[in-house]
Amino acid sequence: MKTDFFGTQLQSPVIIGSGPLSYSADGMIRLHQAGAGAVVTKTITRYAADNPYRHMVQCDTNTLINCEKWSDYPMEQWLDTEIPKAVQAGVKCIASVGHTVQDSSLCVEKLEELGCTAIELVSYRDETVLPMLEDTKKRVKIPVIVKLSPNSSDLMGHARRCEEAGANAFTACDSMGPTLKIDIETGHPVLGGADGYGWLSGAMIRPFTLQKICELRKQTRLPIIGLGGVAKWQDAIEMIMAGANYIGICSAVILKGSEFIGKLDKQIDTYLAEHGYHSLEEISGVVQKFLPGKDEKKPYQMGYDLEKCNHCGRCIKVCPYHARTFGPDKTMVIDEKECRKCGLCVSICGGLSV
Numbered sequence: 001m002k003t004d005f006f007g008t009q010l011q012s013p014v015i016i017g018s019g020p021l022s023y024s025a026d027g028m029i030r031l032h033q034a035g036a037g038a039v040v041t042k043t044i045t046r047y048a049a050d051n052p053y054r055h056m057v058q059c060d061t062n063t064l065i066n067c068e069k070w071s072d073y074p075m076e077q078w079l080d081t082e083i084p085k086a087v088q089a090g091v092k093c094i095a096s097v098g099h100t101v102q103d104s105s106l107c108v109e110k111l112e113e114l115g116c117t118a119i120e121l122v123s124y125r126d127e128t129v130l131p132m133l134e135d136t137k138k139r140v141k142i143p144v145i146v147k148l149s150p151n152s153s154d155l156m157g158h159a160r161r162c163e164e165a166g167a168n169a170f171t172a173c174d175s176m177g178p179t180l181k182i183d184i185e186t187g188h189p190v191l192g193g194a195d196g197y198g199w200l201s202g203a204m205i206r207p208f209t210l211q212k213i214c215e216l217r218k219q220t221r222l223p224i225i226g227l228g229g230v231a232k233w234q235d236a237i238e239m240i241m242a243g244a245n246y247i248g249i250c251s252a253v254i255l256k257g258s259e260f261i262g263k264l265d266k267q268i269d270t271y272l273a274e275h276g277y278h279s280l281e282e283i284s285g286v287v288q289k290f291l292p293g294k295d296e297k298k299p300y301q302m303g304y305d306l307e308k309c310n311h312c313g314r315c316i317k318v319c320p321y322h323a324r325t326f327g328p329d330k331t332m333v334i335d336e337k338e339c340r341k342c343g344l345c346v347s348i349c350g351g352l353s354v
Helices: 025-033 075-088 101-113 126-139 155-164 203-219 233-242 251-256 259-274 286-290 314-318 344-348
Strands: 003-005 008-010 014-016 038-040 056-060 063-066 093-098 118-122 144-148 169-172 176-179 198-202 224-227 246-249 324-326 332-334
Touching: 014 259, 025 038, 025 075, 056 198, 056 203, 063 203, 063 251, 075 093, 075 101, 093 101, 101 118, 101 126, 118 126, 126 144, 126 155, 144 155, 155 203, 169 203, 198 203, 198 251, 203 224, 203 233, 203 286, 224 233, 233 246, 233 259, 233 286, 246 251, 246 259, 251 259, 314 324, 314 344
Parallel strands: 014 038, 014 246, 038 093, 093 118, 118 144, 144 169, 169 224, 224 246
Antiparallel strands: 003 008, 056 063, 063 198, 176 198, 324 332
16 A cells, blocks of 8 residues: 655555665665655664674563664665665665764764655654754655654653654654663673673564553554564554554564565555545544543453364363353353353454454
8 A cells, every 4th residue: 555655655554664674775775665655764873883792582472572773784874875876776765863963963864865656763861862853854855753762761751752852753762761671590691791681572562562652642643554473464453553653663573574564555455445435534544532541441242153162171171260161051150140241252262242
């Protein structure tokens, strides 16, 4: 599905977040060829990062922990080689730039001249990002995105001040942390680095990201790139319904391969067609209509579909109140006296409904 991004047409609404996949022009080109609408570079600063060994590990299914820093290429290499090569290949490049105004002032104009679609500023404190933003807005005409951190103690206030200073869009959000993973054979932290800590990304953080995007959508009409936790197409739809306009992904592509991008595009298109929608904008922020919840004690009946039930017994096993069982004829029997209508069984079974 082709998507508009500040007047630039993207081949899909999927935007690859800044990370290992976009370490170079070659990496960005592979992502573009796999169907990404735009690709955000690794964060560019004056100095190349010196990453510790073993700076990224799998934490759980579809989830990573990393202590990776910014780009390990110096700014000059991005300006002289990587950006020109990627743009020439047709990549819609969003240049991630950090972490101070001294860094951004040296490169944003050149990045615009080279054909970048937008600038994404990365520095999560008012005292650093606001000067970067104000200076960058004076230097370039392309959109300036501010990347937000879910770890901020005043995320919404920070976002509001960035909008007042001229931000054109937000990326919400970065990874969460700090976190720790331990090798139980040795007792050592699994990650390298000075303290052994890292930052969580992938499926585990999606519920947190959705809440941040939902709150952000309440206070701003600026476009939002929803980043953090999309591991399947259903997650992408949730991200849009929470209030995002574009679907950011990173960890899922690392773990599933670049072919995940094309599959995600097709699955989103199928969902929209089956539900009678013509664009993601039609469902962006739809959850706002139902918040705050007014019917937390609204009565409901538990539905049961015998044809869909394969008698796996999961709904019985997970019921904390032992309110479910199968009758002699293999139909579901619910003890209404014991059932608290917590909804857990419905969330794990296709044969049950509300």
